[in-house]
Amino acid sequence: xxxxxxxxxxxxxxxxxxxxxxxxxxxxxxxxxxxxxxxxxxxxxxxxxxxxxxxxxxxxxxxxxxxxxxxxxxxxxxxxxxxxxxxxxxxxxxxxxxxxxxxxxxxxxxxxxxxxxxxxxxxxxxxxxxxxxxxxxxxxxxxxxxxxxxxxxxxxxxxxxxxxxxxxxxxxxxxxxxxxxxxxxxxxxxxxxxxxxxxxxxxxxxxxxxxxxxxxxxxxxxxxxxxxxxxxxxxxxxxxxxxxxxxxxxxxxxxxxxxxxxxxxxxxxxxxxxxxx
Amino acid sequence: xxxxxxxxxxxxxxxxxxxxxxxxxxxxxxxxxxxxxxxxxxxxxxxxxxxxxxxxxxxxxxxxxxxxxxxxxxxxxxxxxxxxxxxxxxxxxxxxxxxxxxxxxxxxxxxxxxxxxxxxxxxxxxxxxxxxxxxxxxxxxxxxxxxxxxxxxxxxxxxxxxxxxxxxxxxxxxxxxxxxxxxxxxxxxxxxxxxxxxxxxxxxxxxxxxxxxxxxxxxxxxxxxxxxxxxxxxxxxxxxxxxxxxxxxxxxxxxxxxxxxxxxxxxxxxxxxxxxx
Numbered sequence: 214x215x216x217x218x219x220x221x222x223x224x225x226x227x228x229x230x231x232x233x234x235x236x237x238x239x240x241x242x243x244x245x246x247x248x249x250x251x252x253x254x255x256x257x258x259x260x261x262x263x264x265x266x267x268x269x270x271x272x273x274x275x276x277x278x279x280x281x282x283x284x285x286x287x288x289x290x291x292x293x294x295x296x297x298x299x300x301x302x303x304x305x306x307x308x309x310x311x312x313x314x315x316x317x318x319x320x321x322x323x324x325x326x327x328x329x330x331x332x333x334x335x336x337x338x339x340x341x342x343x344x345x346x347x348x349x350x351x352x353x354x355x356x357x358x359x360x361x362x363x364x365x366x367x368x369x370x371x372x373x374x375x376x377x378x379x380x381x382x383x384x385x386x387x388x389x390x391x392x393x394x395x396x397x398x399x400x401x402x403x404x405x406x407x408x409x410x411x412x413x414x415x416x417x418x419x420x421x422x423x424x425x426x427x428x429x430x431x432x433x434x435x436x437x438x439x440x441x442x443x444x445x446x447x448x449x450x451x452x453x454x455x456x457x458x459x460x461x462x463x464x465x466x467x468x469x470x471x472x473x474x475x476x477x478x479x480x481x482x483x484x485x486x487x488x489x490x
Numbered sequence: 491x492x493x494x495x496x497x498x499x500x501x502x503x504x505x506x507x508x509x510x511x512x513x514x515x516x517x518x519x520x521x522x523x524x525x526x527x528x529x530x531x532x533x534x535x536x537x538x539x540x541x542x543x544x545x546x547x548x549x550x551x552x553x554x555x556x557x558x559x560x561x562x563x564x565x566x567x568x569x570x571x572x573x574x575x576x577x578x579x580x581x582x583x584x585x586x587x588x589x590x591x592x593x594x595x596x597x598x599x600x601x602x603x604x605x606x607x608x609x610x611x612x613x614x615x616x617x618x619x620x621x622x623x624x625x626x627x628x629x630x631x632x633x634x635x636x637x638x639x640x641x642x643x644x645x646x647x648x649x650x651x652x653x654x655x656x657x658x659x660x661x662x663x664x665x666x667x668x669x670x671x672x673x674x675x676x677x678x679x680x681x682x683x684x685x686x687x688x689x690x691x692x693x694x695x696x697x698x699x700x701x702x703x704x705x706x707x708x709x710x711x712x713x714x715x716x717x718x719x720x721x722x723x724x725x726x727x728x729x730x731x732x733x734x735x736x737x738x739x740x741x742x743x744x745x746x747x748x749x750x751x752x753x754x755x756x757x758x759x760x761x762x763x764x765x766x767x
Contacts, residue, residue: 220507227504228512230497230596235505236575237636238515244583269637270644296583298513301640306521306573306600308636308643308667319507323583346623346687347659350641358635359514359585360546363578364627366585367547382624390585410623 217286218321222278232317234300237308238357240316241265242298243415246325246448246480247287252295253479254447255280257415262299265354271316274299279318286322294448295322300357327449327483328375332472335455335464336375336444338389340433341365344380345387345410353413362390376444378433378457381410385430392446393417396431396439397467403427403439416445423474433457441465450475450482494563495598499555509594511577514585515634517593518542519575520692523602523725523757524564529572530756531724532557534692539576542631548593551576556595563599571725572599577634604726604760605652609749612732612741613652613721615666617710618642621657622664622687630690639667653721655710655734658687662707669723670694673708673716674744680704680716693722700751710734718742727752727759 218226233239243258252258259276266273279297287293298319304311343365351358365379376389387405388394393414395404404421406428407413420426436442442454442462451471453464472482495503510516520535529535536553543550556574564570575596581588620642628635642656653666664682665671670691672681681698683705684690697703713719719731719739728748730741749759 216508218507226507228507230495230503230505230575230598231493232512233640235509235512235577235596236519236573236634237640238634239637239640242513269641294583296513298507300512306571308639309647310640310644319512321507343627346625348623348638350620351637356637357513357515358637360516360628360633360635361625362585363510363514363516363587364546367587370586 216321216323218319219282219286220319221317222282228300228317228319229303231303232300233302233304234298234317234357236304238359240298240300240357241269241271242296242355242357244294244296244448245283247283247290247293247295247322248479248481249291250284250288251479252280252283254415254419257418258447261355261413261415262297265356266299268350268354269356270310271299271301272314274316274318279320282320283322286320290324292325292327293322294325295320298357325448329483331375331452332450332482335453335462337373337456338376338378338444338454339369339374340457341368341377341379341390343368344382347382347409349409352409352411353407355412366390375452380433384432386433386436387411389444392444392449392452395420395426395443395445396436397441397465398439401427402467403429403431405430414445415447416450420445420471441468443468443471450480493598493600495596496559496563497596498594499559505594505596506580508580509577510579510581511575511594511634513581515636517575517577517634518546518548519573519632519634521571521573521725522560524560524567524570524572525756525758526568527561527565528756529557529560531692531696534695535724538632538690538692539574542633543576545627545631546633547587548576548578549591551593551595556597559597560599563597567601569602569604570599571602572597575634602725606760608652608729609727609759612730612739614650614733615653615655615731616646616651617734618645618654618656618667620645621659624659624686626686629686629688630684632689643667652729657710661709663710663713664688666721669721669726669729672697672703672720672722673713674718674742675716678704679744680706680708682707691722692724693727697722697748718745720745720748727757
């Protein structure tokens, strides 16, 4: 697969082995979708990255320059996924913050081909055994400490499952390994809180900006009672869930309306015909 | 400061920006002390690294080759600290484990000069506000997800404090940011459990191998009632705690006996006269 990478705005594919991103997972990332030279959700990515820098005491990066770099590396591709990683940079031995931090910025772009069938018919998901620990100081951030997600994703290899749902230590469903979770109960759209664990996704924020959403905990069995269930991701958009264990759903009207909103933002559903080429 | 670094057993100072150590903190590390060409605690480092690989589903590395590399990079130094980092290596986008993982090994060696006064008279420590989340799947491991320690260590810059004690989410003291904690109450030596959070230090394991230790939770105020308090670290050895808030201690007989044991292992206390050179 073609991948274009830059490090600190210069073409390059390596970072120092003493980078605190490598030694401590000390940093943040964003994964953005670029369609025809635009990043429709950029303001939300930018806001989350900025908040993450404040909370981790990282110097705020040059956001406009990052945006330009995302576009530069994805130039010429109709649809692309670009990962932006910002670490605290090279450090001496020990956890203490460097006195003069020089963060490292890695931007990595690849062409994106989304799964048309997943968007149309929905995906099957499973419930992970790996639970997420409650850490309010890090909750919501898309930081580089992702071993919980690695362990959860390692629980299955069957490609029939597109995602795994993760619970907090009390057994409430919070999100998928790389997506947020929404459920429709009658007139109400619900998403779990991410103030103790989980990532506050930019797609989740977009959904919450365009319609009323109740933020509420739910158990897996309560989720089974939902009328519609879908996942949200900045890259994959609105993904209907069609199966969790024995429970099955068909994509419902709330899911379809949000998919239409996504298209109106400039983040189209995958084109089925094109997908078959 | 002189540092010698190798990556995958070859002299080098960089890793791929797509290394999962950098993108997810997906890996483990050991920090070992080498004295006169020997790593007295190597069997314990080796055991912990091996257990960590099993728990994170990393292929077991060539332990003897790592040991040789530690010695090669620290050759010629009387006292050295060597960090061994093992990540899952380069991965595609996404949390799923690579089908054919090729872990990355970074070995980084520096000369070590320990603080003689700290070992003799003890260190002052503070209580950190940053608490550690309970995650039994990762507890005990020296993995690369260390943002909690980074946040805790960022709470103070006053060099009067050598370490910060960290509590779990229930407010029990567990360890320091980069050391384990022991307390003496009468005839009993106590250390907190590390089955929910914290690192199972190799120096902690050595202490527990040479004398009876009760593994028990304690609150900061209970810790204040201790007769002796000390920290343990593979690099810094047995460090008496002489002050926590208003409470002060003098190094006691249990602490001194363990320091003598450390010297007998081939891990001498820093030489005060030499330190003043």
